[in-house]
Amino acid sequence: MFSKREYEYVMEIAKEGSFSKAAQKLYISQPALSGAIKKIEKELYGISLFDRNVNPVALTPAGQYYLEKTRKIYELSNEMEQHFAELAGIRSGVINIGSSGYFCAYFLPEVIRGYCRLNPKCRINVTETDISGMDAGLRTGQFDITMDVEALDPEMFESVTLGYEYMIMAVPASFAVNEKLKEFQISRESILERSFLDEAVRAVDLSKVSKEPFLMLKKNQDSYxxxxxxxxxxxxxxxxxxxxxxxxxxxxxxxSGQSGIIFFRDALLKYTEKTEKLCYYKIGDPLAKRAILLSMKRYPGVGATVDDFIKYILLAKK
Incomplete structure (x- = not known):
């Protein structure tokens, strides 16, 4: 009556609110997914797990009960598997991570590939979400850990600082204001090497760009x-x-050279081509420095495999 795969099917449909979207995420066909759910419902004496007459598709009370109980079985099964894998000196199990688009695209893929090469029995799932989604995901158990620059409730969650990033100002080279700022310009190389953090490197006088147009991330984001x-x-x-x-x-x-000024995270330059169309400037405000945080629930805490992955990330950041 229970298998990990079936649990994941039900959980994905509940999360996506759609059989077709869930099938895409699970890399199976929609008919195969629908057939798997019907098989589960048949084993449960014909009780429906989903209300298929609403949009988005929703769990029935029986479906909510099924997901709640099978989640506990799933977690216990993972705990047993991890326990015996550790006795054998093997890391295994599933690690679920929630993070913002930037870390999902640039930082996590390389770290995950490296960890999985060392621990091929371990599977790591990454979900892109905003800070409210990370908070909710940790609370419900959807995520084991999250990665972002925004802090979560310290009473509920424990956070580990992975390092720091710094906001840089980029001005299109075509803007005439660059002539007034010439003495403050810093090179791409100094940003990549972080030598611009030296106290001898002067921060830009931001008042000189007060009349210029700006580009911003949306208002719900920490960068904004x-x-x-x-x-x-x-x-x-x-x-x-x-x-x-x-x-x-x-x-x-x-x-593109014709739009506006932007404040961006310094590490982004590692993943972008060199350009002559932007001029870079150091920002002296203390808010330009922010911590990169790895967060998890304080209680009951993370298992041995997740803890091992966290240690691996900390070493990767050094």
Whole structure:
């Protein structure tokens, strides 16, 4: 009456609210997924797990009960598997991570590939979400850990600092204001090497760009809040002409050379081509520095495999 695969099928449909979307995420056909759910329902004396007459598809009370109980069985099964794998000196099990689009796209793939090469029996699932989704996912057990720059409730969650990132200002090279800022310009190399953090490197006078157009991430994001506060500390409110979901998109638009100024995270330059269409500047405001946090529930805590993965990430960041 229980298998890990069937549990994952029910959980994915409940999460997506759609058989077709869940099938895509699970890499199976929709008819195969529908057939698997009908098989489960047949074994449960014909009781429906989903209300298929509503959009999005929703769990019935029986479906909610099934998912709640099978989640406990699933977790216990993973715990037993991990226990005996550890006795044998093998790391195994499933690690579920929630993170923002930037870390999902750039940082996590390389780390996950490296860890899975060492631990081929371990499977790692990554879900892109915002900070509210990370909070909810940790609370419900959907995620074992999350990675982001926004802090979660310290009473409920424990956070480990992986390192720090720094916001840089990029101005399209075509903007005349660069002439006024020439003495503050820093090179791409100094950002990649982080030599721009030396106290001898001067921070830009942000008041000189108070009349220029800006590009920002959307208002629910930490980068937006910090950028607005940094400008406020410099004595002006930026004229925002466009808002974006993703930092990479905003950076590429700025790089087009005709749009606006952007504040971006310094590590992004590792993943972008060198360009002459942007001029870079150090930001002196303390808000330009922010911690990269790995968060998890305080109680009951993470299992041995997740703990081992966290240690691996910490070593990878050094």
């Amino acid at each position: 809040k910090r950028s607005m506060d940094i400008c406020a500390h410099a004595g002006f409110e930026p004229k925002v002409i466009m808002y974006f979901d993703q930092l990479q998109t905003a950076y590429n638009v700025a790089r």
